[in-house]
Amino acid sequence: MNEFFPMITWELRPHREVIPIGTELWRVHKSSYAAHQFNPTLADIHFDGGRFEGTRLDPYHSLYVADTAVTALAESVLRSQPYALSSGMREIPFATVSGRSLSVLRTTRELTLVSLIEEKDLAAVRQNSTLLEDERNYAKSRRWASEIRAQAPDAMGLIWQSRRDRPRNAMVLFQDRCEDQEGTPLEVLPERGIADLGSKEGVARADKLLEPLWAQISKPVGW
Numbered sequence: 001m002n003e004f005f006p007m008i009t010w011e012l013r014p015h016r017e018v019i020p021i022g023t024e025l026w027r028v029h030k031s032s033y034a035a036h037q038f039n040p041t042l043a044d045i046h047f048d049g050g051r052f053e054g055t056r057l058d059p060y061h062s063l064y065v066a067d068t069a070v071t072a073l074a075e076s077v078l079r080s081q082p083y084a085l086s087s088g089m090r091e092i093p094f095a096t097v098s099g100r101s102l103s104v105l106r107t108t109r110e111l112t113l114v115s116l117i118e119e120k121d122l123a124a125v126r127q128n129s130t131l132l133e134d135e136r137n138y139a140k141s142r143r144w145a146s147e148i149r150a151q152a153p154d155a156m157g158l159i160w161q162s163r164r165d166r167p168r169n170a171m172v173l174f175q176d177r178c179e180d181q182e183g184t185p186l187e188v189l190p191e192r193g194i195a196d197l198g199s200k201e202g203v204a205r206a207d208k209l210l211e212p213l214w215a216q217i218s219k220p221v222g223w
Contacts, residue, residue, distance in 0.1 A: 004057045005150040012151040015121045019111040025065040026072035035103035036186040038063045038175040051141045052172040058146040061175040074164040090215040098198035105186040116160040
């Protein structure tokens, strides 16, 4: 942690959740990244960036995963997607999956995460569900992630209930807390995911996974 955090006087008492060795975790990522590579970019302090990504004030790199393939896809492609009046389906723009992959990883050592799953977990860090559900104020969520990191120096990431595939869990890992001289605590399980979500085969497989959530990927003209 750096000199900018903590910025509050409250004592947070984060609850921990331990992810065991050998746990399979799923991730949607740019195909140009390795499946276990942390996002090399930082979010803007006030505007662009993911909910729990690092910024120049707290410059950690992040990696989002989920406990199932469906959850990983849903967290990635179902943000603010309405149901179409004509079909009752959620139509996902093809650009959302083009150039992306769905990969499966396995933990090679335990991961200690701060739990934000239950209401008591959120209360322990003086927050409520808006930390996880407010789409308009990611800047606040990023700042509060840094406050949690400052008061939980053993935390390797955060875990919460996915709002797009309840009651499954989504997670973010912090590179500076996960990687050391032994490398990353994640290994890639090859040939288990979808290497190209933008291919015809990839779209078909993704649609099958998303079918129970009444969502499908829009097909480009000429397919």
